[in-house]
Amino acid sequence: MKKCLLPTLTITGFILMSGCTDSISTANKLLQQIQQGQTEIVERNFDPAQITRGRAIFRENCAVCHGPNAEATPNWRKPLENGRYPPPPLDGTAHAWHHSTEELKRFILKGGPPGEGRMPGWEGKLTEQEIEDILVWIKSLWPDEVYDAWYKRIEHRQ
Numbered sequence: 726m727k728k729c730l731l732p733t734l735t736i737t738g739f740i741l742m743s744g745c746t747d748s749i750s751t752a753n754k755l756l757q758q759i760q761q762g763q764t765e766i767v768e769r770n771f772d773p774a775q776i777t778r779g780r781a782i783f784r785e786n787c788a789v790c791h792g793p794n795a796e797a798t799p800n801w802r803k804p805l806e807n808g809r810y811p812p813p814p815l816d817g818t819a820h821a822w823h824h825s826t827e828e829l830k831r832f833i834l835k836g837g838p839p840g841e842g843r844m845p846g847w848e849g850k851l852t853e854q855e856i857e858d859i860l861v862w863i864k865s866l867w868p869d870e871v872y873d874a875w876y877k878r879i880e881h882r883q
């Protein structure tokens with residue numbers, strides 16, 4: 726079934742579009758832009774006051790494990806002697822950006838992985854607003870291309 730799908734779609738598309746040169750040129754233009762990497766990079770319009778708040782809350786509560794700039798340790802991929810992994814960087818160099826805002830928020834509230842208590846849960850200690858502030862500061866640290874990929878592929882995936 727799968728094998729036939731693409732040619733069928735291509736042929737259908739061709740028939741549908743062959744009568745309409747406008748849609749063909751629009752589609753071609755978009756394809757060209759994608760191929761040439763001309764699609765626009767997503768802007769971050771964060772509130773500077775929220776970034777400052779987030780950084781202060783992070784430094785007070787999280788920096789002890791994740792580092793003052795969320796850089797943690799360069800050896801975060803290497804297990805410790807007890808077989809557990811050290812706290813990862815959150816600054817865009819590790820994989821925090823593979824998760825949506827909702828997933829990150831839930832993880833910070835609950836801690837984890839479940840039962841092992843490696844990352845403490847912050848429910849009852851920090852408000853959701855404070856966690857959102859921290860996450861905005863963390864996202865402000867990510868390089869443009871990391872934020873762009875996160876925004877398009879993770880946060881707003883279809």
Ligand code: HEC
Binds near residue numbers: 789810851
């Ligand atoms: C006692 C040390 C410790 C403190 C304090 C701590 N963390 Fe963590 N954090 C960890 C460890 C260890 C992990 C890795 C857990 C795992 O996945 O095995 C982690 C993982 C995370 C992750 C997931 C990263 C990823 O790549 O998926 C996020 C997000 C995070 N922490 C945010 C925070 C925030 C925000 C705070 C402060 C409110 C905080 N942490 C405080 C130890 C800590």
